[in-house]
Amino acid sequence: MTKTVLISGGGIAGPALAYWLRRQGFTPTIVELAPSPRPGGQTVDIRGTSKVVAERMGLMPAIKRAQLHERGLAYVRADGRTAAEMSVELLDGAGAIADIEILRGDLAGILHDATSNDIEYLYGDSIAALDQDATGVDVTFTSGTQLRFDLVVGADGVHSRVRKLAFGPEEDFVHHLGGYTSFFTVESPEPLNHWMKIYSAPGGRWVGLRPDHDERYAKALLSFRSPLLNYDRHDVDALKALLVRRFTGLGWHTGHILAALPDADDFYFDSTSRVVVPDWSRGRVVLVGDAGYCGSPLAGHGTALSLVGAYVLAGELAAADGDHVRAFPSYQAEMQAYVDQRMELPPGGIKMAMPMTALGIRFRDASTRLMTSRLLAPALARMAAAVPDRIELKDCSVQWRDPVGVTAEETE
Numbered sequence: 001m002t003k004t005v006l007i008s009g010g011g012i013a014g015p016a017l018a019y020w021l022r023r024q025g026f027t028p029t030i031v032e033l034a035p036s037p038r039p040g041g042q043t044v045d046i047r048g049t050s051k052v053v054a055e056r057m058g059l060m061p062a063i064k065r066a067q068l069h070e071r072g073l074a075y076v077r078a079d080g081r082t083a084a085e086m087s088v089e090l091l092d093g094a095g096a097i098a099d100i101e102i103l104r105g106d107l108a109g110i111l112h113d114a115t116s117n118d119i120e121y122l123y124g125d126s127i128a129a130l131d132q133d134a135t136g137v138d139v140t141f142t143s144g145t146q147l148r149f150d151l152v153v154g155a156d157g158v159h160s161r162v163r164k165l166a167f168g169p170e171e172d173f174v175h176h177l178g179g180y181t182s183f184f185t186v187e188s189p190e191p192l193n194h195w196m197k198i199y200s201a202p203g204g205r206w207v208g209l210r211p212d213h214d215e216r217y218a219k220a221l222l223s224f225r226s227p228l229l230n231y232d233r234h235d236v237d238a239l240k241a242l243l244v245r246r247f248t249g250l251g252w253h254t255g256h257i258l259a260a261l262p263d264a265d266d267f268y269f270d271s272t273s274r275v276v277v278p279d280w281s282r283g284r285v286v287l288v289g290d291a292g293y294c295g296s297p298l299a300g301h302g303t304a305l306s307l308v309g310a311y312v313l314a315g316e317l318a319a320a321d322g323d324h325v326r327a328f329p330s331y332q333a334e335m336q337a338y339v340d341q342r343m344e345l346p347p348g349g350i351k352m353a354m355p356m357t358a359l360g361i362r363f364r365d366a367s368t369r370l371m372t373s374r375l376l377a378p379a380l381a382r383m384a385a386a387v388p389d390r391i392e393l394k395d396c397s398v399q400w401r402d403p404v405g406v407t408a409e410e411t412e
């Protein structure tokens with residue numbers, strides 16, 4: 001039976017997969033490029049099927065303790081006045097802000113805590129080369145270490161190294177949707193009262209603040225529309241300078257947020273991209289999470305797809321006794337309809353969300369006010385609520401073994 005699994009990426013999908021594989025008798029190892037667990041990001045949602053997976057992992061008590069109680073999303077003008085708002089209650093948690101929102105860094109920390117005792121993490125390293133044959137995969141790391149594994153999983157996000165090595169160049173799978181987003185922590189320039197606030201400026205630019213646990217701080221967001229840019233993803237100083245050039249001179253709290261940039265140590269910057277990979281496996285190598293399927297932050301279900309994908313992949317490997325030839329196609333067959341559903345962009349996509357002109361911004365605000373008016377809000381809530389996830393989760397705990405003395409049921 002397949003035993004050793006190398007997982008590239010210690011974000012959300014990687015640790016979730018390692019958690020379930022370990023409970024099946026596999027020996028997963030995680031290699032993560034960053035030197036330690038990566039902090040950062042704003043809030044992500046736990047809802048629908050991903051909530052069921054989190055419950056089966058026994059993580060809900062920790063998630064609920066770390067939960068942020070957001071009240072809604074408000075679009076504000078340059079002088080800070082509210083132009084339109086959408087409360088959580090309005091769509092009964094089915095809108096842009098779900099009933100369970102957790103900081104992405106907190107969720108990553110919870111997953112790390114749930115795995116770090118019995119799973120080996122190799123921090124500050126990365127896969128340099130993969131060479132698979134009929135019985136395993138030889139892996140060379142950038143550190144020079146060479147190891148052999150039965151299987152290799154790419155859980156290394158939108159710019160996956162595993163996908164590049166085993167499937168082909170990034171351009172074949174990553175489709176730029178015309179924008180870039182950055183997140184980092186700042187001192188809060190005003191009490192947010194649990195509201196996420198977004199100021200839109202002409203040129204398709206967003207300046208946002210989202211609540212943190214400590215109300216003295218906020219998670220800042222700088223986002224802008226742009227065709228594909230040529231830049232070094234790892235040159236943080238150059239990325240910060242790029243943001244200063246794009247945002248200097250804008251209203252609301254832009255100056256305060258830009259002033260915090262040089263010292264931001266949880267800085268995150270990425271393109272708004274979709275990832276579409278027709279076949280998620282190549283021999284003994286398979287993809288999970290953003291590396292294999294990602295609708296972009298605009299679609300907004302990346303964390304849910306990662307948690308569910310990890311659960312289904314581990315379940316299929318266990319059901320096939322580690323036979324990847326059977327397990328990998330079953331994993332994709334079980335996930336595909338759900339992935340297609342949750343990769344869909346909201347109507348109007350980036351153009352509607354981030355208008356280029358002052359007139360476009362006024363139009364978006366007016367449509368938001370109309371949709372959330374007493375007349376239309378109930379119909380909108382019904383429409384949003386009437387879309388269950390297109391996946392039936394198998395109850396893997398029935399067939400699963402108990403190699404580390406903890407059953408799935410006991411962890412709940």
Ligand SMILES: Cc1cc2nc3c(=O)[nH]c(=O)nc-3n(C[C@H](O)[C@H](O)[C@H](O)COP(=O)(O)OP(=O)(O)OC[C@H]3O[C@@H](n4cnc5c(N)ncnc54)[C@H](O)[C@@H]3O)c2cc1C
Pocket residue numbers: 008009010011012013014031032033034038039040041042043044104125126127155156157158159160161183268288289290291297300302303304306
């Ligand atoms: C710091 C950070 C903040 C984020 N903030 C938000 C947010 O606020 N809102 C939102 O919707 N989404 C955010 N995301 C994206 C979100 O986490 C994913 O869309 C989703 O959770 C899917 O998770 P994933 O594990 O597939 O990918 P990710 O969460 O992106 O994790 C991938 C992991 O792989 C690591 N990695 C990358 N390349 C290599 C390599 N060559 N070798 C080894 N490891 C590698 C990365 O450091 C990262 O830890 C953020 C991602 C990161 C990394």
